[in-house]
Amino acid sequence: MLRALADCNNFYASCERVLDPSLRDVPIVVLSNNDGCVIARSAEAKALGIAMGAPYFEVRRTCEAHGVRIFSSNFAVYGEFSERVMAALTEQARDIEVYSVDEAFLGFPDMPAAEARALGLRIKEAVLRATGIPVSLGMGATKVLCKLANERAKSDRASGGVLVVPYDDAGREEFLRGVDSEDVWGVGPGLAARLRAHRIVSALDLAQADPAFVRRVAGVVGERLALELRGISCHDIVEDAGPRQSVMVSRSFGRPVSDAAELAEAVAAHAARGAEKLREDGLVAATVVVMLRTNRHRLDQEQYFADEAEPLDPPTDDARAICAAAGRAFARIRRDGYLYKKAGVLLQGLSSAAVVQPGLPGLGAPIDPQRDRLMKAVDALNHRLGRDAVRLASTGFERKWKGKSDLQSTPSLTDPERLPKAKDGPKPRIRFHE
């Protein structure tokens, strides 16, 4: 089966450019939470040598010297663009797996390889017309090959943004020749070192190695990669990923925090936000894990990393129960004398809220209908009035630990008209949370 990976080019930077077309040809950088790190760059910014993940304070001078436009990230807006891109792609393929905010795998049963390139070009054009976002397409027999092809489509201008890996052995091997095994999707530093130790250096080496041998040195993960590189699919296109396994809410502080009350507030705020995410997805959690971190970059300071779990019995999505449990875990691991940099809350053991039925033995205590109505009312109010309009007092009001994100292009965007409309597509729903 012909498969494809459609991946947006410089996604967050491209979103900012659609919001403000005058930014065409201007170098753009988008920063992470707290304006900490570079998480997206336009082609012009990449050309200036600004690295992905670079701390902003390290590249600030370069940015200023070259007139780079800097943006704080605005994930609510990028999420809207993502939905539009995925909607446009859905019209183009029978099977689609939304893999991340800016990429999707597509499946085309019965499509001859000879027609792949023309198809890819049509898709690219359709997405650009519908959303303003440029995408690249990598196409081939397997996901791993599509991933490699996509990277090459982006770097090779002659490709026109669409590249197909040949189906015949000779053509595929030619494509893999000279590709470092470390550049294969799923091969990180650890796996690459193990492969190198057995003289598997290039993607072609990996494709040609005996799968049983690869399995011994690199496990089932490595074996699947080797097979995929040979054009044998091990990773299907999964249209329905199923319910999520965990919910994570964590933030670095805007400045070091040592005050216990301030820390407790941050933990409570993250726990409450986690509970909100559970309710959005109709899930309940059986465990909450609280994490505290000092600044790992400050080698001159005492370090402390701690995780502590607390059961939620019965499993719940109630912000009060989850905050209380998180508070207990927090009290057990909090230590005086450290400058904390980050706090987080992880919710695990997720199951459908509907399964926890009142009165069924073995499934915990019956749901309290009052409690359920209260949470629904809070969610409805916050949806209408903005996030945290109604909140638990324990989550704090000043939130002094919050960092800065002053450089958002649309800091208080509430007017859907400000988002350019897709020419052909349905009018997108606009939801701005922050």
Added chain:
DNA sequence: TCTGGGGTCCTAGGACCC
């Protein structure tokens, strides 16, 4: 001075059971 946030899958080892 200033270094993100949120996920998934696999494996090894222990608990427990028959």
Added chain:
DNA sequence: TCTGGGGTCCTAGGACCC
């Protein structure tokens, strides 16, 4: 001297990804 064996479930930690 001289350990049973095999199965399942759960969890912690590693590795990798966007």
